[in-house]
Amino acid sequence: xxxxxxxxxxxxxxxxxxxxxxxxxxxxxxxxxxxxxxxxxxxxxxxxxxxxxxxxxxxxxxxxxxxxxxxxxxxxxxxxxxxxxxxxxxxxxxxxxxxxxxxxxxxxxxxxxxxxxxxxxxxxxxxxxxxxxxxxxxxxxxxxxxxxxxxxxxxxxxxxxxxxxxxxxxxxxxxxxxxxxxxxxxxxxxxxxxxxxxxxxxxxxxxxxxxxxxxxxxxxxxxxxxxxxxxxxxxxxxxxxxxxxxxxxxxxxxxxxxxxxxxxxxxxxxxxxxxxxxxxxxxxxxxxxxxxxxxxxxxxxxxxxxxxxxxxxxxxxxxxxxxxxxxxxxxxxxxxxxxxxxxxxxxxxxxxxxxxxxxxxxxxxxxxxxxxxxxxxxxxxxxxxxxxxxxxxxxxxxxxxxxxxxxxxxxxxxxxxxxxxxxxxxxxxxx
Numbered sequence: 258x259x260x261x262x263x264x265x266x267x268x269x270x271x272x273x274x275x276x277x278x279x280x281x282x283x284x285x286x287x288x289x290x291x292x293x294x295x296x297x298x299x300x301x302x303x304x305x306x307x308x309x310x311x312x313x314x315x316x317x318x319x320x321x322x323x324x325x326x327x328x329x330x331x332x333x334x335x336x337x338x339x340x341x342x343x344x345x346x347x348x349x350x351x352x353x354x355x356x357x358x359x360x361x362x363x364x365x366x367x368x369x370x371x372x373x374x375x376x377x378x379x380x381x382x383x384x385x386x387x388x389x390x391x392x393x394x395x396x397x398x399x400x401x402x403x404x405x406x407x408x409x410x411x412x413x414x415x416x417x418x419x420x421x422x423x424x425x426x427x428x429x430x431x432x433x434x435x436x437x438x439x440x441x442x443x444x445x446x447x448x449x450x451x452x453x454x455x456x457x458x459x460x461x462x463x464x465x466x467x468x469x470x471x472x473x474x475x476x477x478x479x480x481x482x483x484x485x486x487x488x489x490x491x492x493x494x495x496x497x498x499x500x501x502x503x504x505x506x507x508x509x510x511x512x513x514x515x516x517x518x519x520x521x522x523x524x525x526x527x528x529x530x531x532x533x534x535x536x537x538x539x540x541x542x543x544x545x546x547x548x549x550x551x552x553x554x555x556x557x558x559x560x561x562x563x564x565x566x567x568x569x570x571x572x573x574x575x576x577x578x579x580x581x582x583x584x585x586x587x588x589x590x591x592x593x594x595x596x597x598x599x600x601x602x603x604x605x606x607x608x609x610x611x612x613x614x615x616x617x618x619x620x621x622x623x624x625x626x627x628x629x630x631x632x633x634x635x636x637x638x639x640x641x642x643x644x645x646x647x648x649x650x651x652x653x654x655x656x657x658x659x660x661x662x663x664x665x666x667x668x669x670x671x672x673x674x675x676x677x678x679x680x681x682x683x684x685x686x687x688x
Contacts, residue, residue: 259284262291264328272297280317288315289335291323299323301331303338308347318348365449367408368401374439383532386509388435390576395420395432405443410455414464421465424609429465473614474621477671478591479607484672486586493564494579496554501612503547503665505619505637508612512574515561524548525654528638539638542658544665575612622667628660636660 259282260266266281273279273295280302282290288304301320310316320326320334338348371392379385379392395416400408413436420429433456440454461468475483483502487495501511510528519526526541533539543551551563560569567573575583584607592602616637623633636657 367405475618482587482590497564513572546665
């Protein structure tokens with residue numbers, strides 16, 4: 258007669274005879290027991306009439322090994338199987354259904370959908386890297402494990418309002434735009450159970466405010482502080498920052514530049530068509546200062562990117578975290594400069610600025626240096642307009658080179674001014 262199984266009973270069971278298996282049945286749950294092999298392996302089994310059994314005969318199915326399941330867990334599993342059998346459901350089919358549902362649930366999380374969006378959509382776009390960082394840093398970090406169908410307008414507004422609260426108005430507009438794009442894409446795929454976007458009724462103007470054009474230009478003191486911060490930081494971020502200021506190029510175009518685009522003998526950098534904003538190649542004349550900077554950069558055998566923390570394998574850029582470090586160094590230098598001028602350093606602040614403002618700073622100085630507008634615009638990679646685009650096929654490389662050399666000379670006068678124009682300051686306080 259069967260007795261209630263206990264852990265002590267199970268542990269005392271001896272291996273079966275060679276080539277044999279023995280069963281010890283439980284009196285608590287009908288058909289539940291332990292099977293022991295000739296090697297001494299023990300597993301929980303359920304003897305019942307399972308759907309599909311020949312002639313509806315009782316057969317044994319393994320619930321799990323002893324040790325993998327506790328006795329109580331195995332009993333509960335046996336009870337649930339018996340309950341399913343009572344409703345005419347095969348436990349094996351139910352397990353497969355639950356596993357499939359769990360797989361679908363994981364595939365439908367915000368993080369999993371975002372990864373597909375990044376791979377299939379953003380990876381092909383010129384500014385896709387920026388959008389990817391926004392998704393990873395602002396959205397996946399918050400909603401990653403949640404089903405994408407559960408993200409609502411309140412969730413989106415919370416992220417946007419947080420960006421607005423910290424003064425990042427421009428970023429808030431970008432975040433809303435990126436979020437809207439991703440949900441629209443996910444709906445179009447038809448694979449994630451989405452029918453409506455949580456961004457449908459969100460208006461950027463009312464949620465964030467009017468998107469104002471940026472006009473921030475770094476002052477001469479800020480340029481000097483930025484240059485000093487970059488020199489202190491060195492490779493790769495500091496050198497990247499200085500290269501951006503010298504050339505006025507777009508952040509990602511410089512950050513992801515491979516050595517194959519540079520002809521140092523001809524002093525030119527040809528940005529490839531697939532990487533340039535206007536889907537055409539763009540030639541950047543390299544000044545003496547830029548050539549000197551490039552000459553000091555390391556060359557890696559394992560990768561071709563100029564600026565990298567992975568030996569050239571993956572391009573790097575100035576992230577918000579790196580930008581914060583630059584800001585901190587800049588502020589220390591600005592305070593030191595104020596102190597040496599006899600001013601109160603506690604009143605010195607660094608107004609918020611973005612990496613893209615380096616382009617505007619360069620462009621503003623080109624205008625101050627009386628560089629013709631169309632040449633200054635071409636230096637920044639802005640194409641010809643109107644009839645000029647059709648009829649004027651001159652490349653203006655010499656003119657652009659002269660303009661950038663003027664800017665380089667002006668930049669040198671700012672970051673290393675004549676000694677009689679500058680009050681020395683304590684380098685230890687500004688480093």
